Amino acid sequence: MTLATEAADTARTPARGGAFYRMVWKWHFLASLYVLPFMLMLSLTGGIYLYKPQIEEAIYADRLNVTPAGAVLPLEEQVAAVEAEAGITRMRGILVEDDPGRSVRIEFNDAEGVRSYAWVNPYTAEVLATAPRDAMAMQVLRKFHGELLLGDFGTKFVELAAHWAIVMFVTGAILWWPRGQRTFKDAVSPPKGTGRAWWRETHLFTGMLATVLIVPIIISGLPWTDVWGGSLSQIQERTGQASKSLRFGGNVPGSTADSGTPIGHEAVLAVAQAEGLVSPWEMRPPSDAAGAYWIRSASLDRYEQTELIVDQYTGAVNARVDFTDNPGVAQAVSLGISFHQGELYGWVNIVQNTVAALLGATLAITGFVAWWMRRPAGKLGVPEAPEGRLGTGMIVLAIGLMILFPLMGASLLVALALDWLIFRRLGWFRAA
Structure with a gap:
């Protein structure tokens, strides 16, 4: 529920809330400024990656499939064929399937030290193809999804977006919750109206569904991250819960x-x-x-x-x-990763995560359009919120999220410092 918008020309009018509501709205808006582009990118790349086996089968069918012909040759002979064709400076591994129509994949460092794959016909030892691992289409997509193709530097931005996405969903849920004349039936009904009202209602309705489906995906992906995941690994080591x-x-x-x-x-x-x-x-x-x-x-x-x-x-x-x-926590982390990749419970998991990806993309688009249509001309359109000290509810919410997500907490402290030192003086991120 990114960029919730103020009441206007609709029968289902959300009430104007008190100081806490308006502060939540403002923080929801500000979080969305950073999260929206990542939400769209992660939804699209993650949704595509769910279909990695099918996509690779379509792209690389000539190297993945073979015609059975006689006896399978020893693996050593297949490795020797790769050595003769590409040179092996380091042997990394072999992947073998029990399907007679599949090739054998050999992973190695080539003569230039590049980590590569080779696909070998197990019946003839013919090397069907070789390719650098990081040049494979789905590997490129995966690295873009996780690190923007920027290595350890890029992964921090993606992790920060995941943390702030949690803030966005928590504050969005507070904004969506029925209040005033807006009933629970209104909140769970499909969007109605036209123009800006329709975009707002679509955003709220999509956000309701997305919160249920996307938050578990975000949380299950956190063990992969540098800061949150690294901290979890240390805790597991010290408590005997490591894999x-x-x-x-x-x-x-x-x-x-x-x-x-x-x-x-x-x-x-x-x-x-x-x-x-x-x-x-x-x-x-x-x-x-x-x-x-x-x-x-x-x-x-x-x-x-x-x-x-x-x-x-x-x-x-x-x-x-x-x-x-494995200990319970290690099992939970592993199963969470399986869920994140759509592998935990078959095609139902794939469908569920696909719907989540579509909702994430829709949420990003409707949030942007709803903001664009409500913002004053030439202005950012920051929602009005009370200045001065934060209320108790907002303080408790902020501290809780900062403890759970330290990278988000650190970025929040930096943002507050910049706001106090610079933004206030320039009039940035202020309500019109």
Whole structure:
């Protein structure tokens, strides 16, 4: 519910509230100035990314699919084919499916050190295609969605938008709540009227639905962020709630020896299958002579994502972590990410998140139009709000949100300082 607008030419007229209501309205408006462009961008890119498998199937069908022809060649022979064609300075991993019509994907650093993918026909060892990982269409979209293609610098802006979006939805819910002559039936009814009234009502109605669907998506994405997510990781570490994943080293056991003849990828895959891991299988080779293979099920079902550490000389399973071995918080974070990506409960999750993406885009557009139509000519149109000290309700709301979202809190303190030092003197962000 971005940029709620004042009452005008409609039967469902929201009441003019007291000091708290008007202050909430102003902060909702100011938060929306920053959030709206991000809301539109994140909704569009996130909505498209939900269909990553279907889009990649359409774009890269020639490298993802093969015609079964005889016996599958050993993985070592397929890796050797990539080495001969592209050069491998670092072997990163292999993704294998149990579908006979799918290629094998090999991840590696090429001769120039670029992190790349190669797709290999498992029946002929033909390298169907190679490409830098970060040049893949959906990887570019994902990086734009999460960091604006600006790395760690850009991700701070996206995280800040997510924090302020929470503020926007909280204040928007307060503005939407029926009061005065506006009944609950009015608030939940589809938009009516024409012109500015229709845009306002559409914005309010869309915001009501969006709050229910988008806020959980925002919250489930916060563990990915630098500041909020980094703080959560530290809390998990200190409270014993961190993930037990074997993927990124740490206390992961190595092999029982540091020399000998490695068993190879094929044998590791056979171990994983014997241990009951389901397709697709993702494996990574040892980093050195004393290391071990890491392999997991890359199933979309988190409860099937078992990980193994396999001794590179004996083939023994040195460690196993099932999803349910993780502490409760780690499981909740993982399931939240699955929900965020539309993977938690099949096509229903996809449809739900698609609707949320459409609502987010609609919310951004209607909020902008509603503001544009109500603003005075040549003015920003900041809603009128009481000057001076904040009321108790606003102080409690602000402090609570600052504690929950520290990056937002820091930006709020900066904004208040700029307002006191500069904006007031220039007359910026003041009601007409």
